[in-house]
Amino acid sequence: MSFEIIVPATSANLGPGFDSIGIAVSRYLKVKVEASTASWQVEHQLGKDVPTDERNLIVKTALQIAPAIQPHHLIVDSEIPLARGLGSSSSAIIAGIELADHLAELNLSQLEKLQLATKIEGHPDNVAPAILGDLTVSTYTADQQVFSIKGHFPEMALMAFVPPTELLTTASRSVLPAKLNFSTAVKASSIGNTLVAALFAGDLKQAGQLMEQDQFHEQYRAHLVPHLAKLRTLGHQAGAIATYLSGAGPTTMTVIDLKSCQRFADLVAASGLSGELLQLKVERQGVVIR
Numbered sequence: 001m002s003f004e005i006i007v008p009a010t011s012a013n014l015g016p017g018f019d020s021i022g023i024a025v026s027r028y029l030k031v032k033v034e035a036s037t038a039s040w041q042v043e044h045q046l047g048k049d050v051p052t053d054e055r056n057l058i059v060k061t062a063l064q065i066a067p068a069i070q071p072h073h074l075i076v077d078s079e080i081p082l083a084r085g086l087g088s089s090s091s092a093i094i095a096g097i098e099l100a101d102h103l104a105e106l107n108l109s110q111l112e113k114l115q116l117a118t119k120i121e122g123h124p125d126n127v128a129p130a131i132l133g134d135l136t137v138s139t140y141t142a143d144q145q146v147f148s149i150k151g152h153f154p155e156m157a158l159m160a161f162v163p164p165t166e167l168l169t170t171a172s173r174s175v176l177p178a179k180l181n182f183s184t185a186v187k188a189s190s191i192g193n194t195l196v197a198a199l200f201a202g203d204l205k206q207a208g209q210l211m212e213q214d215q216f217h218e219q220y221r222a223h224l225v226p227h228l229a230k231l232r233t234l235g236h237q238a239g240a241i242a243t244y245l246s247g248a249g250p251t252t253m254t255v256i257d258l259k260s261c262q263r264f265a266d267l268v269a270a271s272g273l274s275g276e277l278l279q280l281k282v283e284r285q286g287v288v289i290r
């Protein structure tokens with residue numbers, strides 16, 4: 001019996017929520033699980049660098065969890081651009097966990113899936129909203145336990161500016177400092193804490209101001225994503241509540257009222273920046289199986 005796994009894209013950090021806050025957004029990875037075969041076959045349009053056999057991240061993840069599952073023919077249809085900061089690897093990992101769960105009849109709970117996914121991805125900010133949907137605030141403790149709380153992100157448009165070039169998360173993490181001094185860490189975490197409080201209180205005005213005051217990562221990545229400062233200025237001109245670096249970049253996310261989207265799009269078009277502007281919304285639901 002064939003089935004389909006549908007996983008949303010995700011946008012992590014929201015500024016100061018580094019490795020912790022994330023939202024699910026309206027782009028999807030769809031994996032159709034067809035007949036069993038002699039060896040794994042993954043049909044996709046993602047380019048020659050993405051394997052079509054058991055080395056594919058979806059299959060590799062599934063085999064890590066359930067090594068004895070029978071190979072199948074998978075048809076992958078992805079709307080999530082690779083290595084752009086919209087959580088493509090997390091979506092592939094979640095698809096792999098669902099694949100293992102169904103083929104091996106593991107009956108994993110959401111918390112067990114989140115635990116496995118975080119261990120594989122290394123941080124929970126993308127995998128949590130990909131599983132739970134909407135807004136999530138999570139942490140991965142030193143003893144490898146995940147805690148995650150789901151909230152409601154306000155009904156705003158999300159304008160993702162996706163540059164044409166890839167930026168691997170590993171490359172974008174390699175420019176981050178190994179340590180922060182105590183007073184910077186205190187300031188940075190107080191900004192993140194207050195952002196979470198503002199989001200859960202539905203105070204968009206304060207949330208927007210705090211989203212633009214990250215002190216954990218954006219300044220260290222600025223040279224990799226020079227368009228961020230420009231898009232933030234254009235966002236202010238269009239009346240956006242905030243623009244932040246989506247995940248590890250290079251995509252930037254502008255949180256804006258629906259009625260101001262066209263003005264923002266016109267400003268971006270006139271700016272000469274090269275990239276695609278996607279109008280997204282928050283996806284309230286996490287991964288689904290059909």
Ligand SMILES: Nc1ncnc2c1ncn2[C@@H]1O[C@H](COP(=O)(O)OP(=O)(O)O)[C@@H](O)[C@H]1O
Pocket residue numbers: 029046050056057058076078081082083084085086087088089090092167168169170247248
């Ligand atoms: N659908 C997929 N199937 C297989 N591998 C994938 C898929 N999506 C992403 N990947 C792998 O994840 C890599 C991108 O991961 P990463 O650098 O973390 O960027 P992103 O911000 O998109 O998650 C791709 O280069 C590819 O190796």
Ligand SMILES: N[C@@H](CCOP(=O)(O)O)C(=O)O
Pocket residue numbers: 010011012013018019020084085086087088089123125126169172173217246247248249
């Ligand atoms: N917190 C991580 C998030 C990476 O997200 P991705 O969508 O770029 O994979 C980071 O900022 O490195």
